Amino acid sequence: MFGRNWKDRVEAFVEYPEEEDAPFRTEEKNGGLPARRRIMHVDMDAFFAALEEVKNPHLAGKPLVVGGAPDGRGVVSTASYATRKYGIHSGMSARDALRLCPQAVFVGAELQQYTYVSAELISIYHRFSPRVEATSVDEAFLDVTGCAHLYGSEEDLGWALKKEIRDRLSLTCSVGIAPTKVMAKVASSVFKPDGLTVLDEEGIKRVVYPLAVDKLYGVGPATLKILEEMGIKTIGDLASFPIERLKQRFGKCGEALGVIARGEEDSPVLIEAELPLDKSMGHETTLPHDTADPDYQKATLHYLCDKVARRMRRHNYEGRTVTLKLRWSDFTTITRAITFSQHTDDTLHLYKIVLGLWTAAARESTKKVRLLGVSVSHLREKSIDPQLGLFETSVGRRHRPTDELLDTIRNKYGESVIQRAYSHLGNE
Amino acid sequence: MYQDLDDPIEVIAMFADHQLRPLRFKWRGNVHRITRVTGSWKKPEGESIVRFFAVVDEQTNVFQLTYNERLTDWILSKVWVE
Numbered sequence: 318m319f320g321r322n323w324k325d326r327v328e329a330f331v332e333y334p335e336e337e338d339a340p341f342r343t344e345e346k347n348g349g350l351p352a353r354r355r356i357m358h359v360d361m362d363a364f365f366a367a368l369e370e371v372k373n374p375h376l377a378g379k380p381l382v383v384g385g386a387p388d389g390r391g392v393v394s395t396a397s398y399a400t401r402k403y404g405i406h407s408g409m410s411a412r413d414a415l416r417l418c419p420q421a422v423f424v425g426a427e428l429q430q431y432t433y434v435s436a437e438l439i440s441i442y443h444r445f446s447p448r449v450e451a452t453s454v455d456e457a458f459l460d461v462t463g464c465a466h467l468y469g470s471e472e473d474l475g476w477a478l479k480k481e482i483r484d485r486l487s488l489t490c491s492v493g494i495a496p497t498k499v500m501a502k503v504a505s506s507v508f509k510p511d512g513l514t515v516l517d518e519e520g521i522k523r524v525v526y527p528l529a530v531d532k533l534y535g536v537g538p539a540t541l542k543i544l545e546e547m548g549i550k551t552i553g554d555l556a557s558f559p560i561e562r563l564k565q566r567f568g569k570c571g572e573a574l575g576v577i578a579r580g581e582e583d584s585p586v587l588i589e590a591e592l593p594l595d596k597s598m599g600h601e602t603t604l605p606h607d608t609a610d611p612d613y614q615k616a617t618l619h620y621l622c623d624k625v626a627r628r629m630r631r632h633n634y635e636g637r638t639v640t641l642k643l644r645w646s647d648f649t650t651i652t653r654a655i656t657f658s659q660h661t662d663d664t665l666h667l668y669k670i671v672l673g674l675w676t677a678a679a680r681e682s683t684k685k686v687r688l689l690g691v692s693v694s695h696l697r698e699k700s701i702d703p704q705l706g707l708f709e710t711s712v713g714r715r716h717r718p719t720d721e722l723l724d725t726i727r728n729k730y731g732e733s734v735i736q737r738a739y740s741h742l743g744n745e
Numbered sequence: 746m747y748q749d750l751d752d753p754i755e756v757i758a759m760f761a762d763h764q765l766r767p768l769r770f771k772w773r774g775n776v777h778r779i780t781r782v783t784g785s786w787k788k789p790e791g792e793s794i795v796r797f798f799a800v801v802d803e804q805t806n807v808f809q810l811t812y813n814e815r816l817t818d819w820i821l822s823k824v825w826v827e
Contacts, residue, residue, distance in 0.1 A: 372784040372799040373807045373825055424747060430797065433786035731790035 355471065356586060357459040358493045358501035359442065359478070362510035364455035365431055366397035369424050371487045380405075380421040387415040387423055390603055394426045398510055431455075434486060441485065445478050448586045458498050460586040475513040498584055499577045500525060502534045503552075521580045526553030533578060540574075543567075552578050598634065599642075599692025600624045607646040607685035614679075614686055618671050621691040623737060626664040630724060634696045635660035639667060641674040642690030645682055653678050660697060664720055664737075667693065747809075747823045756810065756819040767798055767810055772821050777802040790815070797822070 361367070365383040370376045380400040385391015391411035403418040411423060435454040442449040448460035461474060468474040475492045482490055489511040493504025496518065503525050504514040516524060525532075530552055531541045543566065549555050555578035563571030576582050585591075600621050608614065618641075629635060640654040653674045661667060671691055726735050756770040769778045784799035793815035800808050809823035 368784065374783070374801065374805065375807060375825060375827070422746070429788045430784060430786040433788070727791065729791045731793075734791070 353462070354460070354496050354583065355462045355465065355494055356496065356498050356501040357446070357461045357475070357478075358495075358498070358505040359438075359457050359459065360491045360493075360502075360505045360509070361438070361455035362489045362491060363395055363397050364488070365395035365426060366400075367488050368431060368434060369427075370397065373424075376422060376424075380418050382411065382414050382418075382421050382423050383426050384423070385411045386425070387411040390605075391423075434488075437486065438482065441478070441481050444481070445474070448588055450586045450588065450592075456502075458501065458586045461494065471515045472513065475515065479511070479513065495521065495580070497577070497580050497582050498586065499534050499582055500580045503528065503532055506532065518580065522553070525580075526551060526556060528552050530555050530578075533574075535577070536574075540567075556580075594698070595632070595634070595696055597640075597692050597694035597696065598625055598628050598632075598636070599640070599690060600628075601642055601688060601690025601692075603688045604686065607687045609683070609685045611679070614675070614689060615672065617689050618675060618691060619668050619737065621689060622668040622671055623664050625691050625693055626662055626667050626720070627724065627727070627732075629662045629693060629696070630720065633699050635662040635699050636693035636696045637661070638693065638695040639670045639674070640690075640692045640694065641671055641678060642688070642692070643675070643678050643686060644688035645684040646687050647684060648687070649682070649684075650688075651678060651681070656695065660695075660699075661693075662699065662720075663717065667691070746826060748826050749823055750821050752821040754810070754819050754821045756812075758812075765796065765812070767800060767812075767819075770810065770819065770821070777806070777808070783807075 366381050369381060369383055378399065379397075380403065381397040382393055382400055382405060383396075384394035389411075393405060393407055393409050393411055393414050395407055396405040396414070400414075400418060400421055403421075405414045405417055405421070414421060415423070431454055435451070438455075439449060439451055439457065442451075442457055442459050446459040446461050446464060449457055450459075451457040461471070465471045465474050468477050471494050475494060479490060479492060482488055491505045491509045491512040493501045493507065493514045493516070495501040495504045495516040500516060500521055504516050505512070507514045507524060514524070528551060530536055530544050530549055531538075533552055533555070536544070544550075544555065547558070547562070547566065549558055555574060558575060560572055560575045563575050565571070567574060573582070602617065602621065604613075604617065637658070637660045638654055638656040640652055642650065642652045644650040655670060655674060657670075661670075723735060723737075752772060754770045754772045756767050758765055758767045760766075766782060767779055769776060771777075779800045780803055781801040782798055783801055785797065787794050787796045789795075790813070793813070796812040796814070798810045798812070800810060802808070807825035808821060811820045811822045812818075813820070
């Protein structure tokens with residue numbers, strides 16, 4: 318449903334297709350003249366927390382944390398703005414959040430609702446532009462090139478969208494409009510919450526260039542460290558830095574970084590049908606308590622393999638690289654992967670592969686295990702006529718009747734109605 | 746905090762404008778008149794739909810009701826306790 322990894326997009330826009338292949342031909346819509354691109358980024362304000370506040374009037378004005386419970390291994394999904402001033406942020410442990418703000422109210426995440434409301438948001442976005450790319454449950458890009466005249470100005474367009482969201486869902490958002498996706502995302506972060514920032518090329522130099530360079534989408538901690546060593550502290554510094562030196566240091570991505578800092582990247586807003594295939598599918602789980610019990614770990618892996626394989630079959634995928642993730646009680650984390658020539662979407666076949674990886678990995682430490690994860694990559698859509706190759710074995714297809722039967726039951730009655738017996742231990 | 750429950754309840758609901766809206770419900774012998782529906786969403790469960798409603802009653806108690814279309818029954822799934 319959502320857009321793909323930033324690194325993929327950086328590489329994608331450097332190899333941007335020729336104009337005639339572009340999915341959205343602005344020239345035709347502008348009487349043959351190239352239209353100035355205008356991209357909108359919408360970022361819902363403390364989305365999960367805001368929805369919980371709308372649902373429950375008792376939460377109004379209180380410091381609110383949405384996520385896991387502070388008495389367990391819970392993690393903060395979102396903190397309301399009233400809570401963030403205490404230093405609470407997404408990803409931190411709920412226990413630490415409680416320590417920082419003892420008066421905070423903790424509520425569990427209602428993910429089904431958030432997903433449902435996210436779909437409603439997308440339908441609102443489509444009233445403003447036919448090209449909408451949701452990059453997460455609470456953020457989206459809209460291509461609003463040539464749309465401003467329908468509302469009078471880009472500011473009026475932005476206010477109209479914010480009003481629609483507020484009237485229909487009682488939620489606020491922060492909006493940025495700029496010539497590129499990256500600059501639109503920076504613009505939406507300039508004034509939060511409930512902000513609206515419209516930038517042209519001059520506005521980018523005035524408002525964006527003085528900002529710290531890690532405000533740029535895609536500049537993470539590792540890249541930031543290197544940029545700082547090179548004397549690049551602001552987005553303006555990066556925009557004016559010699560391209561050749563960036564290429565020397567970062568390769569092809571170095572050129573891309575310079576281009577995006579100058580507001581010149583032209584990566585398009587992709588609609589659902591244009592998004593690239595998923596690169597991997599996986600599930601991981603933090604165990605209720607750290608354990609060295611091999612049977613419990615194996616049952617958990619079985620449960621995870623069932624979930625991953627089921628999801629692959631639902632999307633008509635099969636994959637040939639299997640990765641195990643294992644985190645021990647001291648937070649040491651390893652991944653072990655293996656790639657086959659054959660693709661698979663079979664639960665038990667996947668489990669056997671993962672079991673082999675786990676058996677080897679588990680020997681590396683006697684510590685208790687805290688987290689287990691399984692993912693499959695090198696995905697492809699299943700062929701319509703899946704005949705076995707001359708030298709392929711049938712092991713990947715032997716259990717198909719069981720998988721198909723379970724899928725049929727779950728499609729009709731829901732995911733939780735039936736489980737493999739061994740998985741049950743891992744689903745407690 | 747919310748207390749998770751799984752209590753069957755009796756509900757009077759309105760079907761209008763292509764929407765389902767609970768109006769009141771009886772829980773543990775007490776009737777609660779719903780003054781506001783503060784949130785509603787749904788999720789697929791197999792071929793059926795399960796609908797959720799966040800509601801506030803006359804005493805500003807907050808509840809979450811769940812309606813299972815396949816089973817045509819209502820459950821009180823959460824109540825807000827201070």
